[in-house]
Amino acid sequence: MALASSFGADSIEPILLIVQCDRTLPVLFLDIGQLCAETMRYQRALAADFGLTDLRVIRPDPAALRIRDTDGILHQADQNACCRVRKVEPLQKAVVGFGGWITGRKRIQGGRRVALEFFGLQDKRVKVNPLAHWSRDELRACVTENALPLHPLQAKSFFSIGCDPCTVPTRFGEAARAGVGRGRGRWNAASISRAADPRGKGHRRERDRHRCRVSCRGLDGGVRRGRGSGRS
Secondary structure (H helix, E strand, C coil): CEEEECCCCCCHHHHHHHHHHCCCCCEEEECCCCECHHHHHHHHHHHHHHCCCCEEEECCCHHHHHHHCCCCCHHHHCHHHHHHHHHHHHHHHHCCCCCEEECCCCHHHCHHHHHCCCEEEECCEEEECCCCCCCHHHHHHHHHHCCCCCCHHHHHCCCCCCEHHHECCCCCCCCHHHHECCCCCCCCHHHCCCCCCCCCCCCCCCCCCCCCCCCECCECCCCCCCCCCCCC
């Protein structure tokens, strides 16, 4: 079993789950070659902070990119084809040898995920979605109670963060993943002012009465973990 993580928006909660259960569990990070600079820095910081001992960086096949995305602009002509060569095919190869993998997918992300269940099958492998039924309030509570760092772009209305050319801020009232695949490099993460609203006013995390329900092997998710604490 392994955790597949984009280290994007709301990626911190399943990583906390892994740390509380077994920090030696393989974590598969797909570096497609076109991620936001903020995502790359966030990934390095979390890997060091949480002491992930088996982080596997997965990249697209260079030979496939030379043939199918020579200039790195395939997303402008065919986003599905770009996703296939940069994400789908590398992940398919990465999970070979595992009986299944853990994801951070949730129903609140909308689209095809609205009916998501905790377990599913894909290519004869078990796909585990431990946060499938979590609400936005429960995610915020988990972050607040465990003092977890958010992806820096979440404060700028990027509620789902994919590759830089195709990710834009989510509009008010839209599903969390509405901004993914809509950008095509026109108004994306790299073009957002880094000086505007540095604390994310209007998108600050709320304190609420819900408790983080991360649980594994008897752990109740109540461990408050500061940066560099090293507790599991």
